[in-house]
Amino acid sequence: MAGKKKIQEDVQTMEVSKGTGTVMTVIFAVLALVFIFPIILVFINSFKSKLYISDQPFALPNSDTFVGLSNYIDGVAKTGLIKAAGYSIFITVFSVLLVVLLTAMTAWWLTRVKSKISTVLYYLFVFAMIVPFQMVMFTLSKVTDMLNLGNPVGIIFVYVGFGAGLSVFMFAGFVKAIPISLEEAAMIDGCTPIQTFFRIVLPVLKPTAITVAILNAMWIWNDYLLPLLVLGSDYQTIPIAVQYLRGGYGSVDMGAMMGMLVLAILPIIVFYLLCQKYIIKGVAAGAVKG
Amino acid sequence: MQKAYKKYFCIFVLPTLIAFTLFFVIPFVMGIGLSFCKFTTVTNARWVGLENYMKAFSNKDFMNALWFTVKFTIVSVISINVIAFIFAYALTRGIKGTNLFRTTFFMPNLIGGIVLGYIWQLMINGVLARFGVTITTDAKFGFWGLIILMNWQLIGYMMIIYIAGIQNIPTELVEAAKIDGASKLQALFKVTIPMVMSSVTICLFLTLTNSFKLFDQNLALTAGAPSKKTAMLALDIYTTFYNRNGWEGVGQAKAVIFFVIVGILALTQLYFTRNKEVES
Numbered sequence: 295m296a297g298k299k300k301i302q303e304d305v306q307t308m309e310v311s312k313g314t315g316t317v318m319t320v321i322f323a324v325l326a327l328v329f330i331f332p333i334i335l336v337f338i339n340s341f342k343s344k345l346y347i348s349d350q351p352f353a354l355p356n357s358d359t360f361v362g363l364s365n366y367i368d369g370v371a372k373t374g375l376i377k378a379a380g381y382s383i384f385i386t387v388f389s390v391l392l393v394v395l396l397t398a399m400t401a402w403w404l405t406r407v408k409s410k411i412s413t414v415l416y417y418l419f420v421f422a423m424i425v426p427f428q429m430v431m432f433t434l435s436k437v438t439d440m441l442n443l444g445n446p447v448g449i450i451f452v453y454v455g456f457g458a459g460l461s462v463f464m465f466a467g468f469v470k471a472i473p474i475s476l477e478e479a480a481m482i483d484g485c486t487p488i489q490t491f492f493r494i495v496l497p498v499l500k501p502t503a504i505t506v507a508i509l510n511a512m513w514i515w516n517d518y519l520l521p522l523l524v525l526g527s528d529y530q531t532i533p534i535a536v537q538y539l540r541g542g543y544g545s546v547d548m549g550a551m552m553g554m555l556v557l558a559i560l561p562i563i564v565f566y567l568l569c570q571k572y573i574i575k576g577v578a579a580g581a582v583k584g
Numbered sequence: 585m586q587k588a589y590k591k592y593f594c595i596f597v598l599p600t601l602i603a604f605t606l607f608f609v610i611p612f613v614m615g616i617g618l619s620f621c622k623f624t625t626v627t628n629a630r631w632v633g634l635e636n637y638m639k640a641f642s643n644k645d646f647m648n649a650l651w652f653t654v655k656f657t658i659v660s661v662i663s664i665n666v667i668a669f670i671f672a673y674a675l676t677r678g679i680k681g682t683n684l685f686r687t688t689f690f691m692p693n694l695i696g697g698i699v700l701g702y703i704w705q706l707m708i709n710g711v712l713a714r715f716g717v718t719i720t721t722d723a724k725f726g727f728w729g730l731i732i733l734m735n736w737q738l739i740g741y742m743m744i745i746y747i748a749g750i751q752n753i754p755t756e757l758v759e760a761a762k763i764d765g766a767s768k769l770q771a772l773f774k775v776t777i778p779m780v781m782s783s784v785t786i787c788l789f790l791t792l793t794n795s796f797k798l799f800d801q802n803l804a805l806t807a808g809a810p811s812k813k814t815a816m817l818a819l820d821i822y823t824t825f826y827n828r829n830g831w832e833g834v835g836q837a838k839a840v841i842f843f844v845i846v847g848i849l850a851l852t853q854l855y856f857t858r859n860k861e862v863e864s
Contacts, residue, residue, distance in 0.1 A: 319681050455606055
């Protein structure tokens with residue numbers, strides 16, 4: 295597999311006849327509508343008064359139930375969503391950058407230097423991939439407390455440590471496919487290992503880096519439990535702010551909830567539509583190696 | 585060259601290794617140790633041997649969560665993979681709108697578990713309201729709600745992986761099968777499926793581990809209601825830790841059991857499906 299992970303776009307192995315094709319298009323069009331219906335439903339309900347959401351979610355807003363943007367205004371005030379978005383963006387962007395850079399370096403070294411230490415470390419990283427978060431959640435939050443890392447900067451290092459497993463594993467898979475002759479030539483030309491890595495290896499690893507970045511961004515942006523336990527209630531990210539609305543037993547403000555769901559989904563959809571090619575390719579490429 | 589690289593351990597490996605040690609290795613080792621202790625914080629731990637494990641296994645909530653998780657995992661792994669494969673197969677036949685469909689089906693996967701949970705709570709409660717019940721009335725509703733949610737989230741993701749697998753099959757293989765007189769169904773079962781076994785391995789691994797470890801969606805959709813009947817393992821461990829004083833040790837023991845089960849499941853599945861992969 296390693297050599298030809300190139301994904302041929304639109305190479306059809308067995309095409310269907312025109313008639314069947316049309317029927318299938320219609321069926322999938324209906325399915326696609328079913329798929330986006332829940333999101334549309336949340337959007338519609340976000341403009342309705344909270345009293346009419348739980349009982350009649352499938353009714354369109356009318357003059358009695360339409361409340362304009364008040365759900366959004368209420369929700370933002372209750373959850374501090376603007377601030378939460380700021381924390382989410384900060385934590386995701388810097389964690390992803392640091393994870394990608396550091397684990398690429400680590401994976402390269404571990405692949406190129408054959409020794410007992412590198413083998414042991416590699417398998418330790420692979421092992422970390424299957425350990426569920428619940429296994430370490432309590433002790434991890436105690437460690438971060440002790441080190442005073444319960445803030446948006448500290449959590450970046452936690453993500454580097456906890457996310458290292460998958461990222462090192464993925465980079466290592468692709469480093470193995472890079473011909474070593476490139477690096478040998480660089481060494482002969484007088485490059486230090488650091489120069490070799492940044493000038494020769496990293497550019498070649500760019501597609502993998504995009505894949506690793508996308509997978510980590512999807513994870514960190516949506517992560518709920520780790521930031522909740524590490525950051526406490528002082529710094530809420532978007533998922534924590536949304537869950538916070540639930541409050542005590544059964545006292546959910548459905549109006550505010552709908553508004554917040556829309557605001558939580560919107561940036562993701564915009565981002566997805568802008569870079570869907572990279573995201574879909576990245577996910578597919580990541581899986582080929584996994 | 586190895587020699588030249590070797591000296592650069594501190595620059596290339598050490599930063600990752602420090603973070604990995606502090607935030608994975610140490611918490612992991614401490615977690616194992618604490619599962620044999622009674623404690624409320626890490627400093628007042630007292631050795632109690634296997635007591636926590638006994639309590640965990642005799643805990644009704646935990647056994648119920650384990651059974652619920654197993655049922656949920658079986659149903660969701662099968663349904664997600666079957667549907668995703670059908671979608672992938674159909675969307676590599678060159679029909680109109682293929683790219684738009686792929687884009688749409690993949691989208692839910694980008695939305696986080698908490699948000700997904702509340703989206704589906706609205707949908708499901710909306711339907712159930714006509715019968716005068718809610719999702720927390722009966723554990724059955726919560727179970728099937730989670731299955732629907734999980735399918736909605738993961739079908740598109742698995743579909744993308746299957747599509748990549750199908751597109752990697754050399755065209756000649758399918759052509760040759762056609763010339764040899766294979767029907768479409770025969771070509772599917774004798775050529776396409778064996779050739780995408782590496783995708784099957786990955787998809788089974790991802791759906792299996794994601795279903796078994798599910799937490800956010802569970803918390804947002806039902807939070808275990810009614811009376812913890814829809815709590816999965818991860819949620820049960822969380823509530824044991826943080827909602828029940830004096831049970832931290834039992835929570836940690838449950839977490840170790842959870843980890844062992846996930847590990848065994850993942851390794852067994854990888855072992856069996858890897859064996860079926862076709863070397864290309």
